[in-house]
Amino acid sequence: MISSASSSSNMEQESISFKVILDGLILITSYREDYDFQQELIDYCIRALKGEENSINGVEELPSLETPFFKCFLDIPFESFREDLIDKWCHTPLAAAKDASPILKQCEDKFKIVQLCYYTTKGKLGWHRDRISGLTEEEQAQLTSPVVSISLGNDCIFSYKVNGYKDVEHDLHLKSGDILIFSGPQRMMWHTVKKVFCNDTRPKTLNMRGLEGRINVTFREGTYYPDNSSPNVSNTLQ
Numbered sequence: 001m002i003s004s005a006s007s008s009s010n011m012e013q014e015s016i017s018f019k020v021i022l023d024g025l026i027l028i029t030s031y032r033e034d035y036d037f038q039q040e041l042i043d044y045c046i047r048a049l050k051g052e053e054n055s056i057n058g059v060e061e062l063p064s065l066e067t068p069f070f071k072c073f074l075d076i077p078f079e080s081f082r083e084d085l086i087d088k089w090c091h092t093p094l095a096a097a098k099d100a101s102p103i104l105k106q107c108e109d110k111f112k113i114v115q116l117c118y119y120t121t122k123g124k125l126g127w128h129r130d131r132i133s134g135l136t137e138e139e140q141a142q143l144t145s146p147v148v149s150i151s152l153g154n155d156c157i158f159s160y161k162v163n164g165y166k167d168v169e170h171d172l173h174l175k176s177g178d179i180l181i182f183s184g185p186q187r188m189m190w191h192t193v194k195k196v197f198c199n200d201t202r203p204k205t206l207n208m209r210g211l212e213g214r215i216n217v218t219f220r221e222g223t224y225y226p227d228n229s230s231p232n233v234s235n236t237l238q
């Protein structure tokens with residue numbers, strides 16, 4: 001069952017509205033309409049993706065994954081990402097969501113990594129859970145710390161399963177400016193990016209510097225670790 005709520009904040013966003021999709025799974029939609037706010041993050045991400053952003057590309061050799069349909073920096077240290085953007089896009093929405101979600105409030109924030117991915121309009125991401133490298137299976141299973149995931153540019157279909165890989169799937173249509181938070185009981189849910197829509201789904205006022213696809217930024221506890229236990233999964237991240 002989906003419940004909606006909103007919360008006031010004294011930051012740039014006057015009111016943050018969100019849907020509690022499930023305990024621990026929250027969708028914030030109120031950043032959608034503020035195009036200047038989105039553009040600032042888009043500009044920063046595109047500079048980083050093109051190797052022009054010193055705070056990210058200048059620090060060290062960052063591992064990246066690249067296919068014709070996908071480019072991803074998996075391992076950006078949290079402290080290298082611009083601090084004001086972390087406040088605006090991670091801490092502020094998370095604090096507002098915590099006010100409405102007691103389960104999220106109980107989850108400890110442990111942000112260490114930013115993952116920045118660009119999907120072309122043919123890009124996809126296979127079914128996976130956001131496991132963290134360096135942890136045992138038991139430790140993975142106990143993860144509850146929030147993952148804050150931002151969509152920018154074209155729309156996509158993000159699908160998830162609540163009770164394991166064999167469960168039924170649910171689709172979410174994510175739009176530019178949406179923030180999805182998963183944590184607590186949903187921290188290890190299976191999820192996928194099924195489809196990225198073509199160019200005309202993004203707001204025309206947003207400038208993607210000629211890129212036609214979608215950007216995803218996630219703030220998370222650790223570096224992604226491939227999910228080898230998934231049966232018949234073609235996972236772009238592996």
Ligand SMILES: O=C(O)CCC(=O)C(=O)O
Nearest residue numbers: 115130149158191193216
């Ligand atoms: O692009 C998205 O919305 C989700 C990406 C994702 O699941 C991941 O990078 O682990």
Ligand SMILES: [Fe+2]
Nearest residue numbers: 128129130191
């Ligand atoms: Fe993921």
